[in-house]
Amino acid sequence: MKEQIEAIRKNAIEEITNVKDAKELNDLKVKYLGKKGELTAVLRGMGAISPEERPIIGSLVNVVRDEIEKIIEEKEVAFKAIEMEEKLKKEKIDITLPSNKVKRGSKHPLSRIIEEVEDLFVSMGYDVVDGPELETDEYCFERLNLPKGHPARDMQDSFYVTPEYLLRTQTSAVQAHVMMENEEKTPIRVICPGKVYRRDDDATHSHQFAQVEGLVIDKDISLADLKGTLEVFMRKMLGENTQLRFRPSYFPFTEPSYEVDVTCFKCKRKRM
Amino acid sequence: MKLSTNFVKDYIDINVDLKTLAEDMTKAGNEYDSAENFINATNLVVGEVIECEMHPDSDHLHVCKVNIGTEILQIVCGAPNVRIGLKVIVALPGAVLPGEFKIKAGKIRGIESNGMLCSIAELGLDSKFLKPEDKEGIHELPNEAQVGEDPIKLMQMDDSVIDFELTANRGDLLSILGMAHEIGAIYDKKVKEIDLTYNETKEDINNNFKVEVNTENCSIFLAKRVENVAIKESPTFIRNRLMASGIRPINNVVDISNYVMLETGQPLHYYDADTLKGMLEIRMAQNGEKLITLDEIERNLSSEDIVISDGEKAIGLAGVMGGLDTEITENTKNIIIESAIFEPVKIRKTSKDILRSEASTRFEKGLDPNRTYMAIERSCNLLEKYADAKIVGGLVKYDTTNLNDTKIDITFEKINKVLGLKIEKEDILDVFRKLGFTYEVENETIHVSVPKRRIDITIPEDLIEEVGRIYGVDNIEGKLPELPLKQGSYNKILRKIRNKMIDLGLNETLSYILVNDREAQKYTADEFEIIPLLDPMTEERNTLRYSMIPSMVKIYEYNKARNQKDVSIFEIGKGFFKKGEEYGENTKLCALMTGERYLGLKGKKVDFYDIKGITEEILDYLGYNGRYSFVIKNQIPQEFHPYQTAEISVNNDIVGIVGKLHPGNVKEDVYVLEINLDKLLEKRTGNMKYKEISKFPSVKKDLAVIVDQDITSEEIAKQIKKSAGSLLIESKVFDIYTGTGIEENKKSIAYSLEFGTSDRTLTDEEINAILEKIIMNLEKQGANLRK
Structure with a gap:
């Protein structure tokens, strides 16, 4: 019986070593280890041997079974690796083909700038406030010291819809709202970004454009504070080395009034 | 405002180059658009044509020999008026004429030509200033012209012009005198006196001329009579200064009225006295009243327009333009000079509706009544000098204005506090002195007297601005405001x-x-x-x-x-x-x-x-x-x-x-x-809810029903939800089908239904019972289960 088992072992090792594919391997697995396999047959035939020999033969069968199982397993792993490799090969794609983009939209450049300005001033404790774009003459002009017939109204030729209502020509209109609504007369720190409209249209002027207005009301506020604030603002927007120049000017609603010249962000020199 | 530097130098001694002046004015708040020579041409010289022959290959070109003093140049010229003996303007090779027109030596139809003989137009003079002869040929210089000298200087056109873009409040700078005061403040120079001297006859205009003001929109109205004027061309300096300022010269009398307006900022009107009826009335126009203005256009007036009347009809649109009937002509002998101030808002409206003129621009911004007197006297001075006029004695006068200085009080502290500067007291006072304001200091307060010419200055803050302007704000040190910390907000x-x-x-x-x-x-x-x-x-x-x-x-x-x-x-x-x-x-x-x-x-x-x-x-x-x-x-x-x-x-x-x-x-x-x-x-939102995913597996079932085309998926979904109750987690449409196998006007909608609950696994019986209920209720609504 020992010889028989040894013969099975030898045949099995030889056959399994030379096996060609996973199917053949599976057949051999059934042939040697299956319920009707050769080793099982040996165990079944154990009734015919002496009780003394039974444990010896039994353990021998188990050793052989373990050995065969092990080499089958090794073969299986090898075949799986080959199979996987073949499968992956078939899945090869052209990685240079266009992607399936989930395209994100884009923010309008002007929105970006306005948000940047808002964030800067919010970080300095300003509130961002808004007002009507269809404004009354009272808030757009009269309350800003521009009575009817004032020559400075010429600078801002306007779109009226009635003698009393117009599209606001300046975000300064919001200033008057903010001040009127501040009944407790507390200090004010606001900016008002927004669209404004003027009756003007050529290659360099659009009838609709954006402004940002700033208003600070408090005790002990001076032009030096205005200049410092504008410096922070301009340097943030145009670069750290931006230089500012105040030039006296005239606006009916501020006194004294200045225009601000800044060094060019590109050539760093010329007046803008 | 185009500022002729020659003109302003009559009143202020300055010795700075053009660009510096323009930039210094800008720093004081007066921006400029351009600053250039009146005649923007180089390498010009006076020459004399000593030979002039026809070009062999042309029927209009001449080949000239021109003596320019240092040499004799051969120049080909196409002008019909070129001739031997003529003194001409020669642009030498290397000259640059307006419009970047470069003159080079070269050949014209095979004949050598070393320069160009110029017309006035080629020197860049605006076409509205050209006389007919300027357009037809080269400029003919007077015989006395010296060969080799600078023709621009000879023609007294060696002037330069700064075109200022003034702010709306500085109406005072629409005058040479105003500019002189401004420049004087910047460079600390005194403004010279204007010559207002003239002789008068013994008569008094008030004996046979009167003025009636019947509107509140005229605050001052002065009239003076001059006689026996000689109408002719103005002296060269007047013509040139008018042109440099953008005004077309006409004749000496009209030119003087414009010249005085430029000097003083006070617009004037000269009437042909012989077309008047011994009086002028200032009143509001009647609606529909007609007037033919100087430009020969009939204007339709409204009760918002101020007019000058001869007692019968309107003869002038006050502050805007005179009437055709009473204008100065070549035959005018006697003149009534009007110098007045009209309500700016009314002038503004009229000029907006009808036309804008040099005069209306000035009235709109407001005027100094002292200048109203000055302008009429300056007119007499110049008319006597340049139009041989006899000035009749007396002045017809209506005046409700206040000629006195404006008094404003301010403290040193306030000025520095607003500007954020630490200017010394004497430096502040020095600014007022430079501006020509007088002041008295009482403790910390300065009592400032502002002359009427600066009608823009009315409140203490205006004075702060003046100090900032003239002292300079370049040296303000920027700082951030010291304010309480707070979080800003935005939408x-x-x-x-x-x-x-x-x-x-x-x-x-x-x-x-x-x-x-x-x-x-x-x-x-x-x-x-x-x-x-x-x-x-x-x-x-x-x-x-x-x-x-x-x-x-x-x-x-x-x-x-x-x-x-x-x-x-x-x-x-x-x-x-x-x-x-x-x-x-x-x-x-x-x-x-x-x-x-x-x-x-x-x-x-x-x-x-x-x-x-x-x-x-x-x-x-x-x-x-x-x-x-x-x-x-x-x-x-x-x-x-x-x-x-x-x-x-x-x-x-x-x-x-x-x-x-x-x-x-x-x-x-x-x-x-x-x-x-x-x-x-403004609508209420729901609260955000967090929901646990059930630990027990859910069960998915598909269900397809055939319904009428018009039935919406939402209606079916609602019924499913209602029938299924709380055990239905989700229902999703996964297919819509019409076509083969489905009746016309019907559609099949397939739903994927997910059942489950968070405390147990549902049994098949439970789910089947729910499905049966859903199907039964859907069928009641006319849907059929698709099998």
Whole structure:
């Protein structure tokens, strides 16, 4: 019986070593280890041997079974690796083909700038406030010291819809709202970004454009504070080395009034 | 205001170059547009034509020999008036004439030519200043001209001009004297006296001439009579200075009135005295009254216009333009000079309605009544000198003005506090002195007397500005305000919506709010009145938009015209309306999608469900999950596809519309969305809920029913939900089918149903019982189970 088992072992090792594919391997697995396999047959035939020999033969069968199982397993792993490799090969794609983009939209450049300005001033404790774009003459002009017939109204030729209502020509209109609504007369720190409209249209002027207005009301506020604030603002927007120049000017609603010249962000020199 | 530097130097001694002057004026708040020589040409010299022969190859060119003192040049010239003995302006090779016209030595039709003989036009003089002979040929210099000298100097045109863009408050700078004071303040120079001397006859104008002012819109009116004027060409310096200032010379009398206006800022009017009837009346015009002005145009007047009348009819439009009947002509002998101030607002209105003139520009900004006197005296001075006039004694005078200085008090501290500077007391006082203001110091207070010429200065802050202007604000050290810490705020919700739309793949746009009036009424079923502009620039943009869709469609069309077929855009902007007498505006969100939505290989054509999905994403994101539905409550606006459009209802109130644009108007498949954000954001949102995923497996069942085409999937879904009760986790449509096997006008809708509960696994019996109930209830509604 020992010889028989040894013969099975030898045949099995030889056959399994030379096996060609996973199917053949599976057949051999059934042939040697299956319920009707050769080793099982040996165990079944154990009734015919002496009780003394039974444990010896039994353990021998188990050793052989373990050995065969092990080499089958090794073969299986090898075949799986080959199979996987073949499968992956078939899945090869052209990685240079266009992607399936989930395209994100884009923010309008002007929105970006306005948000940047808002964030800067919010970080300095300003509130961002808004007002009507269809404004009354009272808030757009009269309350800003521009009575009817004032020559400075010429600078801002306007779109009226009635003698009393117009599209606001300046975000300064919001200033008057903010001040009127501040009944407790507390200090004010606001900016008002927004669209404004003027009756003007050529290659360099659009009838609709954006402004940002700033208003600070408090005790002990001076032009030096205005200049410092504008410096922070301009340097943030145009670069750290931006230089500012105040030039006296005239606006009916501020006194004294200045225009601000800044060094060019590109050539760093010329007046803008 | 064009400032002739020669002119202003009559009144102020300065020795700075043109650019420095212009820049220093800018620093003081007076910007300029240009600063150039009056004649912008180089390398010019006086020459004498000593030989002049016809060009062998031309019927009009001459070949000339021209003596320029140092040498004799051969120059080919095409002017008909070139001749031997003529003194001419020679542009030498290397000269640059206005318009970057460079003169080079060369050959003209084979004959050598070393320069050019110039006309006045070629020196860059504005065409309105050219005399007929200037246009026909080269300029003929007087015989006394010295060969080799500078012709510009010879013609007294060696002047330079700064064109200032003045601010609206500085009407005083519309005069040479005003400019002299300003320049004097900058360079600390005293302004020279103007010559107002003249001789008078013993008569008194008041004996046979009177003025009646019958309106409150004339505060001062002065009249003087001069006789026996000799009308002729003005002296060269007057002509040149007028031209440098942009005014066309006419004759000595008219020119003097303009010259004095330039000097003093006070517009004058000269009447031919012999056309008057011994009086002038100043009054408001009658509605419909007619007047033919100097430019021979009949003007239709209104009761808002101030007129000068001869007692019978209007003969002049006060402050704007004189009348034709009483104008100065070549035959004028005797003159009445008018010097007056009219109400700026009225002049402004008249000049806006009728015409703007040098005079009206000055009246509009307000005048110093002291100059009203000065101008009339200066007129007499110049008319006597340059028009041989006899000045009649006496002055007709109506004057309600206050000629005194304006008194303003201010403290040193206040000035420094506002400017953020530490200017020494004496430096502050020095600014007032330079400006020609007088002052008295009493403790910390300065009592400043501001001459009337600076009518813009009325309050202490004006004085602070003056100190800043003249002392200079360059040295203000910027600092940040010391304010209490506080967190600033901004409208977070609009920014969230903007970012969400971008995340959803749409590009933000910025469109014009002005649209065409027909467009403004479209894309909405709302009731409102459109808001047209009173004075639009174009018909294309004559009305405020109500809906933003017209603006978005414009952008779509712009893209389409440029072959951009895939457009997914959105904007948050305003829409405007009128209801009754009320005007209002709403913040709206608008989106437009067409073409393919995703790029790459898997482009997908946009359809209704894409834009519906965008709408849902936004509403869910804002917290309206479960609170909105897509309904058809109102009439669908006719610009929309009637069967692919829905209204957006939130908490049972319509807040917007989503749908396809009508294929009858738009060929491509274009989908739009508009939500009134003001209306939406005032609606209550639900609280955000967190839900655990059940530990027990759920069960999925598919169910397909055949229903009438008109039945909406929502109706079926509602019935499923109602029948299934709380054990149904989710129901999803996964297929719609029509065609083979399905009756006409029917459709099959397939649902994937997910059942489950958080405390156990459901049994098959439970689920089958629910399914049976669903099927039974659906069949009651006329649906059939598809097997």
